[in-house]
Structures are given as structure tokens and as C-alpha cells.
Amino acid sequence: MRVSAGTGVCLFILVVTLAHSIYVIHRIQSIHGKPYFSFNNLIYIRGKEFPGPLSGQRLVPTFPQLSG
Amino acid sequence: MRQRGLLALIFGLFIYGFNLFKVCFLLSANFALGRYKMPSISWSAVIIMILWLKPMEHFFSIQFPSFKSLPQGVLGDYWVIVFNLSILRVLSFNMDFYYHHKDIISGKDSFQRDCVKCGPEEDCLCGRARVAHPPISSTKSMPIQIVLKGEPNISSEYKSVTDNSMHWGDQIKMLGEKCVTLQMTAAECFSVDAYFAYVLYPPLLLAGPIMTFNDFSWQVFSPLKIKVTYCITYAVRWTLALLSMELLQHLIHVVAIKEARVLDKLSVHAVCYVSFWNLMLLWLKLLVVWRFFRLAALFDGIDCQDNMGRCMVNNHSVAGFWRGWHRSFNAWIVRYMYIPLGGSAKGHLNAWPIFFFVAIWHDVDIRLLSWALLIGLVLVIEGLIFKIEDKLKLRERLGAFLINQVHAATGALGMLVLSLINLVGYVLGLEETRRLASRIASESAVFVVSLFIILYAAVQLQISIRRWEVSRGVCKNY
Numbered sequence: 001m002r003v004s005a006g007t008g009v010c011l012f013i014l015v016v017t018l019a020h021s022i023y024v025i026h027r028i029q030s031i032h033g034k035p036y037f038s039f040n041n042l043i044y045i046r047g048k049e050f051p052g053p054l055s056g057q058r059l060v061p062t063f064p065q066l067s068g
Numbered sequence: 069m070r071q072r073g074l075l076a077l078i079f080g081l082f083i084y085g086f087n088l089f090k091v092c093f094l095l096s097a098n099f100a101l102g103r104y105k106m107p108s109i110s111w112s113a114v115i116i117m118i119l120w121l122k123p124m125e126h127f128f129s130i131q132f133p134s135f136k137s138l139p140q141g142v143l144g145d146y147w148v149i150v151f152n153l154s155i156l157r158v159l160s161f162n163m164d165f166y167y168h169h170k171d172i173i174s175g176k177d178s179f180q181r182d183c184v185k186c187g188p189e190e191d192c193l194c195g196r197a198r199v200a201h202p203p204i205s206s207t208k209s210m211p212i213q214i215v216l217k218g219e220p221n222i223s224s225e226y227k228s229v230t231d232n233s234m235h236w237g238d239q240i241k242m243l244g245e246k247c248v249t250l251q252m253t254a255a256e257c258f259s260v261d262a263y264f265a266y267v268l269y270p271p272l273l274l275a276g277p278i279m280t281f282n283d284f285s286w287q288v289f290s291p292l293k294i295k296v297t298y299c300i301t302y303a304v305r306w307t308l309a310l311l312s313m314e315l316l317q318h319l320i321h322v323v324a325i326k327e328a329r330v331l332d333k334l335s336v337h338a339v340c341y342v343s344f345w346n347l348m349l350l351w352l353k354l355l356v357v358w359r360f361f362r363l364a365a366l367f368d369g370i371d372c373q374d375n376m377g378r379c380m381v382n383n384h385s386v387a388g389f390w391r392g393w394h395r396s397f398n399a400w401i402v403r404y405m406y407i408p409l410g411g412s413a414k415g416h417l418n419a420w421p422i423f424f425f426v427a428i429w430h431d432v433d434i435r436l437l438s439w440a441l442l443i444g445l446v447l448v449i450e451g452l453i454f455k456i457e458d459k460l461k462l463r464e465r466l467g468a469f470l471i472n473q474v475h476a477a478t479g480a481l482g483m484l485v486l487s488l489i490n491l492v493g494y495v496l497g498l499e500e501t502r503r504l505a506s507r508i509a510s511e512s513a514v515f516v517v518s519l520f521i522i523l524y525a526a527v528q529l530q531i532s533i534r535r536w537e538v539s540r541g542v543c544k545n546y
Contacts, residue, residue, distance in 0.1 A: 021341035025321075025342065028338060029320075
């Protein structure tokens, strides 16, 4: 696949944006505290606790309805 | 088929527990209604089940509390949610039975009618009809003989239908070398065994992907030769998707941030990033679930259509997104709703009942109803824009370069709208998304322009990917 200069610029913008998004989210986590993981079940049940300003919240993100 | 039916019931007992009696009752009632060969009856039964199953289950649990003490299977109370997928299969069976009966009355053979690409049945080499309609004889004593001769001609259009040209090509080649006789009759094909084997088919019972009955019965009566290497490659891809999801969840805890209801405290660009990664995670979760069950079906020799034809960020039109996301369900919708309602000629009208059905099928919830309404609205607007572009012949007038820039600009807007609509339906809900949209609109011009540039760059890249696909002979309509 030949990548043109325009495509290269677009790719660069997107890579920078993705990197920036991860940086921003890590900043949020460093301010609000990192969640606690319990690996009792790899996917379906994963407890998350915020020790920082979000303390007291125990979040269990689960799969959305399997029907999607 | 009988063995498959029995195995499905045993697996159903494991999954549903004693709720299997309720499931069997509902399935039997629908099977009986399907014998009337009237789509209105089949559809009414399905709509009633979708709307009333949860309230009836609640009523049942209050009236008969002792039933709860019996083994409830793996699913427990969630059997009602999982049964939604079986509802689609029930309708597929009844509608295919109706189509078959209609063909007999009109004196047509489904196979002959649908193989429009290659002409009469004896000239059909592309195998397209195989997916669309199985050749079922109208009388028990009259088997259908299909003669496939010459070199197979697998068109790019067909590839886009199956997406499994890798092993499908070999299957067609194998069929192309010899005469194939199928001893399948209507009575065998639409039997009770076949019905239960299909509706409770273990690998696809929990989460799909959705197969039409015709496709399933075709593959059971005339098994595909699926390459082991294809299954292994698919398993490796699935493992990589699972690991990506795990890595993502380990590094960035966007679901927790979203659930902690702190979005109002964050800056707009942080909210945009959190929302974006939430959508990515949703895409990955569903990808992992669907591909796992499809993989199980592949190992059983059944090849169903794959969902998630593209990455979530590789979409810039609502129509394309809808076709690629839940592809098997989209194929189901096209076959049983879109075409019977008038097809593309009435696309702006039939989008509404279709998306209303899609919403209530997912769940009777205000978020999903809002999602359906917005998707339908944007789909109609998008269709009108495409029609105007064709009518004004903008491509000829503006030239390829300029029209690509226009597409990228409108696509950037489409991506933003698409993201907001999906946030309404699946992540934030209507009120939170409305707040986010108003915050984006009230932000500084620098933020709005930079957001547009990022989306514009993304759409340009998507257009490049599609051009590259076309140069390789891959034609996808999404």
C-alpha cells in the first residue's frame, strides 16, 4: 500500500490524538485515583474501587446485554 | 437433524434450567402459528413476545414463587434477555416456511428465482443462491438435483455477502467438479427437529451472530468444508482482540470514570476522550463475544456471518456503520423487513419501522428508543444528501479531488453525529449526551476547529483504506 503525503499527515494527526487521549485519561486517573482490580474473573466480573475523591464507589463493569 | 435437535434441547436444559419449559412452550406456540403461513400472525406473535415477555415473567415469578426454588440454569433470570435472539430465529423459520410455500403456489423454485446473477439453476456457479435460498423440493418424492459445472466464479459482491471467501472458494470449487444431489425435502427441512435444532443451536444460542434458517439448514444438509487453518487463524485473531481489550481495561479505566459520574468535573476534551474510549471498549467487548461464538460454530462446521466488519473508528456514514456493526442482524433485517417493506425505493419510509423494531428488540428503554429515532432521522437525511449528489452529478462537476474533500468534510460531521447517537443509546444516555453536545458547541473556536481537523483526518484515512480495498478487489458496501 503506497501512502501519500496527505495520508501520512492524517495518520500523524490521529496517532498524536490517540497518544494525547491516553495521556489525558492517565492524568484523570492520577488525580481521582486508580481503580482496584480483582482478577477473580478475567472478564465478566471486575471490581473497581476509587480510593481518591471517588472513594466509596465500587464499580463492576460487566458485559452489556449479550444481544448487543 | 434429529440428533442436532436433541443436543440443542440438552444444552438448552443446561442453560435455561427449568425455564426451558417456558421456552419450549413459547417456541411450540410459535411453531404452530407459523404453520398458518401468514406473516402477519408470525410478526404479531413476535412483537407481543418482545413487549410482554418481561412483564409476564415478572407476573409468573410473583404468582408461582416456588418455581424459583427449582434449578434455573446458567442464565437464571437473564433467560428473558437471551431469548430475544431466539425470537429472531423463530421469525426466520416461520418466514422462510412462508416464502417456501409462496414459491410453491407461484410455481417458482426459490433457487431459480434468487440466482439472478448466474441465471438458471444449472448455470449457477457463484453459490450466491446457496445463502439466499436452499433448493427444497415441493414434494417429498422429488429430490432436487443441482449440477455445478465449469470453473467457479466467485464475484466480489458474493465475497461481501459471505466474507469467508477463503474456505468458501474451496467449497465452491469442490462442488464445481461434480454433480451434487440433495435429497432434502420440505417436510425434512421444516420439521420440528430442524426447528429446535436451529432455534436452540448451542454455539449461537447465547449471543449470536444471527443466522437465517435457510442458511443454517443448507449448511446442515450440505456441510461446508471449513479449513482448519482458517479456524486457527480466526482463533488467533480472537485471542488478540481479547488481549487488546484486557490491555485497554488494564491501562485506562474509562468505564469506571464514566460510571463514577464525574464527567461534569472534567474538561470537554477529556470528556470527549473518555466517551471515545468507552465506545471503543464497547466495540471490543461485542467483537470478542460475537467472534467467540462464531468460532465455536466454525469448529462445529457451521459458518455464520461475521459481525463487526470494520473497526468502530473506520466508519463515517450511518448507513455504512449500521451495515457493518451487527452485520448478521442487518442481513436478517434486509431479508425479513427491508425488502418486504419496499427496499431502497421506500428507504426513507421503511427506516422508521425497522429502527423502532431494532430498538424494542434490544430493550424497551427510552435510551434505545431515542437512539432508534435519531439513527432513523440521520439515515433519512444521509440518503437525501446522496440522492442530491447523484442528481446534481457533483462528482463530474467538482472533480475527484474536490468531491473527496467534500466527502471528508461531511464524513467528519457524520462521525461526530454517529458518536453522539451511539453515546445516547449505549454509553451516556440522552441527557448526558445532550449536555456533552451543548458543552462542545459552547467551547472555544480553537477546540471546535481542532475536533473537526481530527475527524477530517480520520475520514481521509478511511477513504484511503476503502480505495486500497477496491484496488485489491475487495468491495464492501459499508
